[in-house]
Structure formats: structure tokens, C-alpha cells
Amino acid sequence: MLCPTCLAENPDNATECKTCGAPLEPLDGSSPSPQTSSSSLLYLQPGSLLMNGEYEIKSVLGQGGFGITYKGVYRPNGAEVAIKELWPEQAVRQGNNVLWSPTITPQQQREQIQLFLLEAYNQHQCQHPNIAQVYYWLEENNTAYIIMQFIAGNSLFGIFKDEGILEEARVKKYFIQVAEALKIIHLKNFQHRDIKPENILIDGNDNAILIDFGAAREFIAGQTKKMTQIVTPGYAPLEQYIEKSQRYPATDFYACCASMYELLTGKLPTEAVNRTSYPDPLIAPRQINSNVSELMEKVILMGMKMNIKERFQTADDLIDALNGNLTSPSQKQAQEFVKQGKLNEASRMYARCLKDDPTNKTAAIEYALVSIHINDSQAEMTAKKAIQLNPNDGRGYGVLGLFYCRQGKWTEAVTNLKQAVNLCPDQVWILANYAWALGKTNNWQQAALEIKKALNLDENCSFALGIQAWILFQQQQYKTQQLNAPAVIPCAIKALSSANASLNLKQWLYPYLITALSRVTHPITGGSLNRQIEKCLQENPAHFFVLGYRGWQQVNSGKLLDAVQSFQRASQDPSVQAWILVNTAIAYEYDNKITEAIQTYEICTQKMPQFPFVYYRLGTLLGRSQQWQQAQQKLEEAINLKNDYAQAHHNLGWVLLNQKNSDGVVESVREVISAYKKALSCYKQQNQEDWGNYLEQILQNADISF
Numbered sequence: 001m002l003c004p005t006c007l008a009e010n011p012d013n014a015t016e017c018k019t020c021g022a023p024l025e026p027l028d029g030s031s032p033s034p035q036t037s038s039s040s041l042l043y044l045q046p047g048s049l050l051m052n053g054e055y056e057i058k059s060v061l062g063q064g065g066f067g068i069t070y071k072g073v074y075r076p077n078g079a080e081v082a083i084k085e086l087w088p089e090q091a092v093r094q095g096n097n098v099l100w101s102p103t104i105t106p107q108q109q110r111e112q113i114q115l116f117l118l119e120a121y122n123q124h125q126c127q128h129p130n131i132a133q134v135y136y137w138l139e140e141n142n143t144a145y146i147i148m149q150f151i152a153g154n155s156l157f158g159i160f161k162d163e164g165i166l167e168e169a170r171v172k173k174y175f176i177q178v179a180e181a182l183k184i185i186h187l188k189n190f191q192h193r194d195i196k197p198e199n200i201l202i203d204g205n206d207n208a209i210l211i212d213f214g215a216a217r218e219f220i221a222g223q224t225k226k227m228t229q230i231v232t233p234g235y236a237p238l239e240q241y242i243e244k245s246q247r248y249p250a251t252d253f254y255a256c257c258a259s260m261y262e263l264l265t266g267k268l269p270t271e272a273v274n275r276t277s278y279p280d281p282l283i284a285p286r287q288i289n290s291n292v293s294e295l296m297e298k299v300i301l302m303g304m305k306m307n308i309k310e311r312f313q314t315a316d317d318l319i320d321a322l323n324g325n326l327t328s329p330s331q332k333q334a335q336e337f338v339k340q341g342k343l344n345e346a347s348r349m350y351a352r353c354l355k356d357d358p359t360n361k362t363a364a365i366e367y368a369l370v371s372i373h374i375n376d377s378q379a380e381m382t383a384k385k386a387i388q389l390n391p392n393d394g395r396g397y398g399v400l401g402l403f404y405c406r407q408g409k410w411t412e413a414v415t416n417l418k419q420a421v422n423l424c425p426d427q428v429w430i431l432a433n434y435a436w437a438l439g440k441t442n443n444w445q446q447a448a449l450e451i452k453k454a455l456n457l458d459e460n461c462s463f464a465l466g467i468q469a470w471i472l473f474q475q476q477q478y479k480t481q482q483l484n485a486p487a488v489i490p491c492a493i494k495a496l497s498s499a500n501a502s503l504n505l506k507q508w509l510y511p512y513l514i515t516a517l518s519r520v521t522h523p524i525t526g527g528s529l530n531r532q533i534e535k536c537l538q539e540n541p542a543h544f545f546v547l548g549y550r551g552w553q554q555v556n557s558g559k560l561l562d563a564v565q566s567f568q569r570a571s572q573d574p575s576v577q578a579w580i581l582v583n584t585a586i587a588y589e590y591d592n593k594i595t596e597a598i599q600t601y602e603i604c605t606q607k608m609p610q611f612p613f614v615y616y617r618l619g620t621l622l623g624r625s626q627q628w629q630q631a632q633q634k635l636e637e638a639i640n641l642k643n644d645y646a647q648a649h650h651n652l653g654w655v656l657l658n659q660k661n662s663d664g665v666v667e668s669v670r671e672v673i674s675a676y677k678k679a680l681s682c683y684k685q686q687n688q689e690d691w692g693n694y695l696e697q698i699l700q701n702a703d704i705s706f
Contacts, residue, residue: 043068044085048096050145051138055083063087071150074135081135084146086116091143098143113144120146123213125188130181132201132211151209156263157197165266165289168296172322174200174208175256179322181210182256183315186249195255196235197263234258234268238306241273250311253318257303264296265289275306298326298357310356328353331363338370346370347378354385361390368399379403394423398430405437413437421450428454432464439471447471462502465495466509478516488516493532503540510536511545524553544573548580555587563587571600578607582614594621612641616648623655631655646682649675650695 048057054075061069061082072083088109090101100109120137127133133149156174160166178200185192192199194212201209231240237254239247254272261269265288270281285292285300299321305311312318313329320327327335330353337346350367354360368382380403386396401417404410417434424430431454438447448471454464469491472478480487492513496506510532517529536546551566567584570576581604588597601618608614619634632655638648653675659667666672676699683692 042087042093044070044093044096044141050083050140051136055081055147057083072147074147080150082148082150084148086113086144088112088143096141098141100142113139116144116146119213120148122190123148126181126184126190126213128181128184130177130208130210131184132209151201151203151211153201153203153209155198156200156202156208156259159202160197160263166263168264168291168293171260171263172296174202175260176319176322177208178210178256179253179315179318181208182249182252182318186252186315191247191249192252192255193240194232194235195252195259196232197259200259233271234262236272237304237308238272238276239308248308248313249315250308250313253303253312253315256318257300260296261285261300261304264292264300269304272306280306295321295324295326302326302328327362328357328360330356331360331366334363334366334370338366343370343373347374359389361386361393364389365393365395368396372399372402376403376406392423394420394427394430396420397423398427398433401430401437402433405433405440410437410440414441414443425453426457428458428461428464431457432461432467435464435467435471439467439474444471444474448475460494460498462495462498462500462505465491465498466505469495469509469512473512473516478520488512489520492516496535506536506539507543510543514546514549518549524556542569542573544570544576544580548577548583551580551587552583555583555590560587560591564591564593578604578611581607582611585614585617589617589621594625597621598625610641612638612645612648615641616645616651619648619655620651623651623658626658628655628659632659644682644685646679646686646688646691649679649682650691653679 042063043060044057046057046059049055050057050072056073056075058071058073061071063069066087066089068085068087070083070085072081073079074081088098088100088104090103092099104112117137117139120134123131124134124137132151134146135149136147138145138147154162178195182192190213192210192213195210199210199212201211203209232255235255235258237251240251258269261267265285267283267288270283275282282301282304285297286294299318302321303311303318310329312321313332317327317329317332330349334346334349334353337343337349347367347370350363350370353363354367357363364382364386368379368386371379371382379399383396383400383403386393387400390396397416397420401413401415401420404413404416414434414437417430417437420427420430421434431450435447435451435454438444438450448468451464451468451471454461455468458464468486469488472486472488472491477486478488480490492509495501496509496513513532514529514536517526517532521527521529523529533546533550536543537550540546547566547570551563551570554560554563554566564584564587567580567587570580571584581600585597585600585604588594588600598618598621601614601621604611604614605618615634615638619631619638622628622631622634632652635648635652635655638645639652642648653672656668656672656675657666661667676695680692680695680699683689683695
């Protein structure tokens, strides 16, 4: 006997469905048969026809509280079908016609028929091999009928009752099929709302068929707020107990996971309304059945989270998890943030994900990869955690190695990046950073080999091309000497022209390209050189190196005002290189802007405290401004740094000569003569004959002998 409610097979003498508990009309010899008793007045007789004779009733399969199910045939081709008839409470039959109880108003009759036909419509909308197919529905005989697929098989609950706890692989197979069915149901904006083992039939081919759409309702995820409360305790999540709560596909996934819980542990899960206290009284599946795998336990517990948003959000998420690719909703959200470029939001979501699941290896690696773009100390911490959780994933070592690169700890960087390359030899970014670290430890030959491997994997990777240009620059391979041989200029141009070239890459790579071009073309008038300078300044008008180089060109072309402007713009960058400041000060000198030159040289002494030239020029300009004491101090600092600095000794003599007392007498003639003598000696030793002869003539005119 087939249950008209869930279509499960039952013994002919059963009085209630062993699967769902619905009452059944006995059809065996222990009670009067439909053909020989007044109960036959309840059923359509064999041979009865529906829909103008297209469908024929063959036999009664069973009766439930609100329906009678018949086995029938589709007469045009003889195909077997199941025919479900709406049988109202306290109804009687007159011929084929159903007479409703007088206690049911005409409006209520209409509502019941519409709800019954809505079940058929909903199920018909969802065409899938794992959903019982509805062929047709109709009103006839003052009631309604659903013509559907005839399935010979047992319910999953019936199998569970007969066999006990099921094998995990079997349960996994069935619920992957159920999830595939739910993809279609949710795509149509329906919820099933009553998934449980009783509503899953296993057919003759051992496939799961989802049945009973009586509870199914149309919804839009997160918007529909009022739905009829249909609850099966143990399988239903908390939101299903609340009439006006928002509805999500995750409601059905809770029921799926609750069903798997029961089939794998033999226990019905704690009812959702009893799980609102802390700690959660739900017992983890492996505590009941140690044969349940860790993965399956994680899948079940994630699907049964009390918070809707912490469960699987799509059927594909559940299918992936059952296939071994478990990704939590928080991790999926973090991944979406990464795709959108919202790295800070992604970082916070990964932290939340790992708080809920501290052993999530994949999330730990992804968190480290995000952190390296946000915060170095966070990157170090997350990389070490990722390595601890999964020491065989080279990406963790890659992040840690990159952290050490940024800290200038090149030995540690090489160690970690080498391990990363060994574990992940196909990661271009790891190979490129490894080459960078090798170069910084002066292992240029190995660096060249590693960057070649990176470019063999992705010849258009802008960062790898940039690192190759940097390595070739150190090897002074500025332009191509042989066919297909790499060189700085073509590599750098290709990297900078790439669509994915970052601003940071352009910031550090342009100086190598400009310098390389200046060494193979005229450093001032070279056409290709100046085209690259213009291109750089169009992309980044504040690039301090290129502005500084442009200023140097302008000085050497006699364009002092333009040079000063270029140097001023370059100097505004807080990370400006000292040589640009020096050239800025020199340009100010040429333009006779002594005050600005002095101020710039003062900055240079802070950035270049060991560079005697800046002290020499600063002392000289202070002397020109008649600040004799300060001038003496700066010139002496230049001499302390470079004792044979002839020009500094020369100008020190001049400064001392101008330090006079109130009577106009030079305060320290001996020191003046000493400074000039030292200058003259240095000029001669350094073969600076013009300056030496000039100074010697002045001293002789002053009657100072040597």
C-alpha cells in the first residue's frame, strides 16, 4: 500500500504509514475491501476516468488525512502514474462526485482546492531528476487531482528504520542529490520547508527523489516575511517557528543537515527552539558516532548554525562542502570582498572566520595573503599561523618571506622564499620575490635563474619583468646585445606598458629605465630617453626621481629657472633622494637664490650627514652671507669628513680671514695661513694646477712664503 501523503510503500495491512505516520485505510483481507464494503464509497472505482478519459484509475494505493492516492495509467501510452485526489475532512462520495462537509464554507472549499493545486504547480515548476515529477493537475468531481510520477521505492526514513545508522558515503550521495534538487527549487524562488528523511524517496536505481511540496512556498531570499508556520521539530530551524521572520535558502539547508545528523547518529537533533541557550545543547555528531568524519561533522554543524547567515547560502556551497571543499559563509564573504578590492573588510571577515574555525587551513592562507597588502606585522603573524596549520603550503612561507624582504632581513627572506618555491614551484609571485631577495644578497646569478622561471610561467607578469630589469641593471645589460637576450630597457618598457602595472612598480622601475637609457643614449638630448621621461611624468607628475633627472638636464642646458621648478617639485616628496636635494641647492646657487640654497643644503646635511660636499657648499654660502662663525663650523665639518678636501681648506682660509676684531684686525692669522697652506698642498697632490697656481700667486702677493 502506498501512503497518499508521502508515497512511501507500506504493508497491505498497515493502518498508518511507517514513514510519516499518516493514517491509512486497510486494504487486505483483515478488513472489508473497498470493493465489498461501504468504504468503497470513499474511493473512485477501478476503471473510473479523469480528464475526458485520458487517465484511468487502476487501484487504490492508500489514503491519508487529506488525500487518497491511486495507481493509474495514462491511456494514450499505458504509462503508470500516481494520482493524488484531494479528500476533504468528513467528505462523502456520490458516484464520482465529492460532497464536502457542510461545516466547510464555499470560501474554505475554494481555498483548500487552490492550496492543493498550488502544491502541484510549485512541484511542476521544479523539473529535475531528483524531484518527483508532476505531469498535470485539474479540478474535477468537485475536488482536485494531481497527476504525478509513479515511484516504486522506500523512503529514506523507512530505510533508516529498517537498517539503522547509514554509511556516510551513502548519506553523502543522497544529500548531494537532494541539494541538486534544491538548486532548482531555490532558482524558482521556492522553499521546500519540510525536508526530512520521510520526504526523500530512494528509487530502484538508489537515487534520492524529493517529494511532498505541500509545504513549499514562493519567496525572495531575505524579503518574504510572512509565511505559514510549517514545522517538523528537530529538522526545522528557529526562523521556521516565527511567522514573520525573513526566509532564506539556508532554511532548507538546516533541514538537510539535520536529516544527515539523524541518519548518521541515530538521534534526532535537539529542537531549534531548545538551542537558544548558551552553551548550545546540540551534541556534535562525532561524540555520538565516532565513525562520522571530521569533514562531515563540520558540514552538518555549519548547516545547522542558529544564525542564518552563518549557514551554507547556496546549494552549490553545500554540494562543494560534501565533496570535500568546505567553505564557510564568512570565508566566502571574505573572498567576495577580495574580488571587490575591499581588503580591510576581507581581513576582518577572515579574522571572524578563523575565530569560529581556528583550524581552517585554507582561510588561514588566504588571510595571510590579504594581510601582506594591509599591515606588515599582521602579515607576519598570519603567515606564521598559516605555516603552523599547513606546513606543506608554500604560500605561507611566501608571505613570511615577503615580510622579511620589506624589513630588509634578506637572509631570512631567502630562507623562507626558498622553502616556498620548493613547495609551490608554480607561483610566479613567490619566484619573483625569491629572485629579489637573492639579488639583495648579491647572488645575482641565481636571481637571474629564478626570475627566468617566473617569466616562463607568465611572460607578461609586470612585477617579474620589473625584477628582471632590476637584475639586468646590476649586471649592466642595458640594451639587447644578442637576439632574444634580455636587457634592462626592453624588460622595463614591457613591464611599465602592462595593463596590470601598479603605481608602486612604476615608482621604482622608471629610475632604472631612465638611468639605463641615459647610459646608452645622449643623457640630455636622447630621443627615447626623453620620451620615457615624458611618459612617466604624464602618468605620475610628482615622480621625484624623474623630476630630479629632468632638473639636472635643464641645469646642463642652461635652463636654470626650469631646473629650479623641477627640483622644487621633486623635493616636495617626503621620500625624495638626497641627490635631488643637492641638485636643487646647486640650481638655487646658479640662480643666485642664496637663502633657498642654504635652507636646502641644511636639509641635505640631515639626509646625508657623511657627505662632505654639502657641508662645503653650505659653509661657502654662509660665508657669502657673512655668517662667518657658522661658515667656519660647516667647512670644518667638511674637512673632518674629508681631510684632503682642497676647496674646503681654501674657503676655510677665506672665512677665517674675514673674522676680525673690533679694530678690524684678523683674529687668527696663523689659522688663516695654515688653511691656505693645506689647500695649496692638496691642490698640488691632486694635480689641480690651475687652482694651485691661483692660490700660490695670491699668497706670494701677500708676502706669505712656503
